Amino acid sequence: MDFTNFNVDQIFGLGDDTNPLLWLIWIIPIVIFMFYGQRIQLQITSGDIKKNIEKLKQLKEESRKELIDYIKKELKPKADPTERLDRFISYFTIMPVDMDPTGIIPKVRHIMRSREEYTRSQVKAIFSDIDVLEITKIQNLLEVTTTLQLLYKIVNHLFLTAKKQNNYPLILPLQMMLPFIMEEANALKEAIPALKQGQPIGDGIGPMIVGKMMLGTEKQSVAFETVWSQTEHDGRKLYLLKAEGPLATVGRPGDGVEHIVSQYKPDAIVMIDAAVKLEGEESATVAQGFGAAIGGIGTDRFQIEEIATKNNIPIFAIVIKQSIKEAITTMTKEIADKADEICLQVYEMIAENTKSGQSILVVGVGNTIGVSQ
């Protein structure tokens, strides 16, 4: 084949026998995409994002309605609490300045606790006669509604800014993050029935294990909404610590650990917690490791790491893998069925890493809703 025998006019359609209409058909789209490509992409992406924003709005409104209906139906307040609750839902938290991060942890702890205490006192003020379990449940439901409201506001703000500025690159990070945001929003919405009914959630597996170990022992309060007890196993003294169930609370494990370590100087700390699984990992798989297994904003983890380092106490961790949805909705059968196996793993870990006569602090970390001790 002779590749040198070609006609430039034929390729570009410049010959006398070429139809100019055909020439326009391929040159016009190039010009359009050159000047308006980003706007076209913005329009296509916008449609998808708009749908998700509508869904977020719906989730936010449904969660608010469910919270108000639950309060009106179950707790029967004297006055209509809607206006007051709407004010709580819009509350925001300003984090401390982190330009000079030294000493920021006590500031974060102070702000978070002030917020918690304020919400608790305001919830108490709405009802003349309300028990602690219901207060903690409403606090959790408020947290869900507030988070959904915040997600909606942020996503909507980013979308409207990109549209206003006709700025396609501005919408790209939102497009990338949206599937994760929607996953979290859907999980939060699905957490509401479990919170209303006081059922154990996936995150409660740590307190479930320690609660089981605590059965038949004398429980004492060690910090706010946190209990501990003593028992013996295989010649070792065990100090058991968890949030006070069946309240919908994570307690204050940092304060609890600090108190027990300063009083009894255990030889090891074992922490049991739920952990978000990686994609491809199976739910309810158990993994062992080192370090403080505790989530949240980081203040409790910092406190536990600090006291353990100061006293040279090793920290061992057992985590139960699960998705975000599984962690905040009613505990799945797969996770619940693992309880006995995890208990055995805790005892094995203690036997392997400590000697007879030593003492171990076992901490069950997580929201203890529906899990007593």
Added chain:
Amino acid sequence: MFSKKEEKTDYTVEKCIACNNMIKRKFKTGDFLFKETSDCPSCKGKIRIEKIFAETIKA
């Protein structure tokens, strides 16, 4: 179009402390883990809630 509808049912599993007899029933409001609910019909031992979980069935 091809996604299956999921149906979730919440269950409570009770266990007799004395004879280890297990009973699985639907979850009732007020149930929580390790709550002592009643006496065992066969050995009169205490019955305690052992598990509470949700089972999902794809319809």
